[in-house]
Amino acid sequence: MNRATPRAVMAIAAALFTASLALFWPGIAMYDTVAQYGQVLSGRYDDWHPPAMARVWAILSPLGPGATPMLVLQLATYWLGLGLIAGVLARTGRKRSAVAILAIGALPPFLGWQGVVLKDAQLVGALLAALGIVCWWRLATRPLPSATLLPISLLLAYAVLVRANAVFIVVPLVVTLVPRPAHPFAKLVTGLVAILVVLGVAPVVNHQLLHAQRSGVEATQALYDLAGIAARAPAGDTTGLTQSESAAVIGRHCAKPFFWDPLGDDTHCGTTMARLRSLPIATLYVTLATAALHHPIAYATHRLDHLNSTDRWLVPFRWPSAAPPTASEPNTIGLANPSATARAWERLTASIVETPLGWPIAWIVVAITALTASISRSHDPSGRIATALLVSALALEISFAVLSIASDLRYHLWPMIATAVATVLLADRAPPRRTLVVGASALLLVILSGVAARIALPLPPQTYAGMLR
Incomplete structure (x- = not known):
């Protein structure tokens, strides 16, 4: 060679x-x-x-x-x-x-x-x-x-x-x-x-x-799964959430297959999960395990719905968060925007x-x-x-x-x-x-x-x- x-x-x-x-x-x-x-x-x-x-x-x-x-x-x-x-x-x-x-x-x-x-x-x-x-x-x-x-x-x-x-x-x-x-x-x-x-x-x-510093990020998975179970379990059943919390999760559409974000936003569902968020991490995951064991079909359905969403299989056209951004997030700390050529490349990527x-x-x-x-x-x-x-x-x-x-x-x-x-x-x-x-x-x-x-x-x-x- x-x-x-x-x-x-x-x-x-x-x-x-x-x-x-x-x-x-x-x-x-x-x-x-x-x-x-x-x-x-x-x-x-x-x-x-x-x-x-x-x-x-x-x-x-x-x-x-x-x-x-x-x-x-x-x-x-x-x-x-x-x-x-x-x-x-x-x-x-x-x-x-x-x-x-x-x-x-x-x-x-x-x-x-x-x-x-x-x-x-x-x-x-x-x-x-x-x-x-x-x-x-x-x-x-x-x-x-x-x-x-x-x-x-x-x-x-x-x-x-x-x-x-x-x-x-x-x-x-x-x-x-x-x-x-x-x-x-x-x-x-x-x-x-x-x-x-x-x-x-x-x-x-x-x-x-x-x-x-600890931010509480470890709780996000448990909060997401508990909300998903509560949204799919029969009304009144024990899911780790109180009846009023479960009703809020369902009424406010907090459990999204796409992402957990509504549960972290106080203007949407963040306050609904405040009690659970205050629990020790070990207690929170024991609560999730108990809820999943009592409602395996609700838990499995929730996880499969999310898996379908993240794998982008049976989803609508233009399912969000696929393309990289064409501009930087607005900020005041000196992170600038890319050139017009980069924006054109990212638009091509979006297609x-x-x-x-x-x-x-x-x-x-x-x-x-x-x-x-x-x-x-x-x-x-x-x-x-x-x-x-x-x-x-x-x-x-x-x-x-x-x-x-x-x-x-x-x-x-x-x-x-x-x-x-x-x-x-x-x-x-x-x-x-x-x-x-x-x-x-x-x-x-x-x-x-x-x-x-x-x-x-x-x-x-x-x-x-x-x-x-």
Whole structure:
């Protein structure tokens, strides 16, 4: 293989990084971004948003104003990871696959969200950079040098801390990649134990090491699920809410499959949940467990309704929170708006995410199909890495069946990107015909039913305030 080829691929990745940085400069700020930057400026941190990201932002803030240091960080790690994967594929003779990897990075639904300075973009960047380092060596059938373990570990640790649910990505990814334990059941047990350990350690890091104040964010899942049960259980039954609280939840439409936000807004339903919010966290979750055991159908219906919403399957056309914003959240702390070119890119993204490319359910079907094809390739570096990517993608999606309170597309960015990269890694070998036929049929069924729902269901409110009501 001509050495110039991987160098050319890496040069293209560097050019794409530069172009992306110029496109989105100085970075798009959402509401969460403004809140975190406010913490950076004040030096007072809480755990509603990941304190790890705010602390990193504080360290990098002398390098530039506003959101720009974090924009550089997330775009640099994003293109570094993709560039390393594409480079090693080119080095091993897979030029078309190398081009496909770079094309994945340039897809508007992926790159568009990477222009928003947000924990989800930071997560994707950190994971891709770590993956890129692993692929650079392992796809060339070379052992990882010991010098790479520190940067990989730092990137994965940051990924775990930058989103509360990232443990369901990182642990399955690592456990699947490492050679020991080898048996699938042993890997499953190891993964479950590791998830519990990380869930126990992360709050200690956030509160003791990063000195973040407690915000009550731990209560949101329980409040959301209790309201969902109360809205679906027979009137007068014990649900953890009083009869007057249940009546308010139903009358004010507090239990939304789309998101939990009405329950946190005092002008809508926040006061209804005030009593429950004041309970100790352990008591609150015991209350939820009791309500779910007494009303399993109500709980399951609530979770399935939300899962359908967040997976964007049988939902109306223009289901909100799919596209990245075209402008920064209004603020007085120096977070500026992007250029007209960036706004045009995000409008293009808004159109594309209405297609199956922006439906997590479609990517889930692809991931299951690809995982079925990859299992027989456990001794092949491409197959092993693809399997790890798909396991991490599906593990996060499975977690949403129980742990999820909002339907934003950005929460699914890693599963979508991981599935796309894994599919390219597996493309050097044709999958079993039966797997391909079954997967393609399932994908067609999902797409046709999704299109039918979008035609039949009424258009939802297109504003945040409208979705609250």
